[in-house]
Amino acid sequence: MKFHLVSDYKPSGDQPEAIAQLTEALRRGMGDICLLGVTGSGKTFTMANVIHELQRPALILSHNKTLAAQLYGEFKAFFPENAIEYFVSYYDYYQPEAYLPITDTYIEKDLSINDQIEKLRLSAASALMSGRRDVVVISSVSCIYGIGNPDDWHQQTITVRKGETRTLTSFLYKLVDALYSRTELDFQRGTFRVRGDTVDVFLGGADEAVRIEFFGNEVDAVLLVDPVTGAILEELESVEVYPANNFVTTRERSNAAIVNIQKDLKAQVEYFESIGKPLEAKRLQQRVEYDMEMMREMGYCPGIENYSRYLDGRKPGQRPFCLIDYFPKDFITFIDESHVTLPQ
Known part of the structure; x- marks a missing residue:
């Protein structure tokens, strides 16, 4: 399906020239282009027209959830017949786990996931993996954080x-x-x-x-x-x-990951014991063995993203898969308010 732009207005002022120049530059394969405009000058409408002219999937990056939601609403209105998706962090509240060895106190990770945002994140991944070309994803910097392997996502569909x-x-x-x-x-x-x-x-x-x-x-x-x-x-x-979670993997890959997790766990426990930290060794062993048992029985465990390198088969230091890996190779990236977004 092709992008079909719906609007009561036509490009005016400097917009027609900006649209023509941006479209031509992107068709020539130019990588970095900057569009300057004051607030209210129609930059969003210009982006929509460029997407309509090029007919290529697009990622629009915003620096916060509020602006991303505003852009999501505007693009849903511009492209009512196409797949306009929303991808931001789904945590309403997040407290990372911690361990205080002096008092042998373990503070468990505590979090609250927003069900509606999780639905929208899964919808974005589903639209991209469906093979559709008329997809625009409005995202915060969450799109560069780790999620599951797109190949595994496709296999589990x-x-x-x-x-x-x-x-x-x-x-x-x-x-x-x-x-x-x-x-x-x-x-x-x-x-x-x-x-x-x-x-x-x-x-x-x-x-x-x-x-x-x-x-x-x-x-x-x-x-x-x-x-x-x-x-x-x-x-x-x-x-x-489509899978019910962004962190999905095949049974074969999960079993192979558990073997490698066990090897690294054994080495790390021996290291802690060798330097006189038996409490740390015990706590690590308890937690990881519990997670491995959950993965064996359920195929999933809370905090499974911590094991993404093993599940993906990546080498140490290699970056995890992220939403950008779900896009086709010719997608366009728009960075809104780039002076704020890029430093993030």
Whole structure:
């Protein structure tokens, strides 16, 4: 689908020239371009027109959540038919873990995740991995912080088609691998429930659920439903069920990561013991062994981002994957208020 700009206004003043020059420079492959304009001069409208002219996916960086939300609203109005996404930090509150060896006090990590922002983050990753070209992501600097490997995200995406041969059991296993949790009562994002030969999946990056009805080993129906009332919204021929978390990995990669975590844990525990720090060694061993057990049984653990290097198979010092890795190679980056954003 192509970008379709909707506006009651046409470019005026200096905007037509700015749009033409920016478009031409980007088509020639120029890397760094600066657009100067006072507040209210229409820089946002100019960006929208450049995206419309080039028909390329875009990342728009903002220096805070408030401005990012404002840009998100404006671009949703400019491109109502296209995928306009929002990607910022989903923490309402975050206290990192700490350990005070003098008193043997362990302060556990405490955090609160905003469910709506988490949905929007998953929606952004889903849109980028869907193969669509008409995607604009409005983001804070969160887009350069680590998330899961895009290849693993793609591998864990489940495509269900009406009429295909698929067993109910194999489908449930795939949902668990994609970090969906089974529930019967609290049906919320990232969960699924089973009733006979029918599976309802509340998609992680959407406000709707999908209902997959099986007849023996065949998918009999694929339906979009209201997660609260269960009312059928639309009959589908196929659906993509994207992972329920940004930090998803394959079972094989997870098992390999656990082996490497164990090796490094053993070395670090021996180091702490050799320098006379048995309390630190014990605390580290308890925490990491608990996390490994969670990963074995659930495929996930709180704070799994701390193990991203092992899960991605990266070497020490190599940067983690981030949202930018989910974009195609020819995407455009706009840095709004760059004098404030770039220093971040």
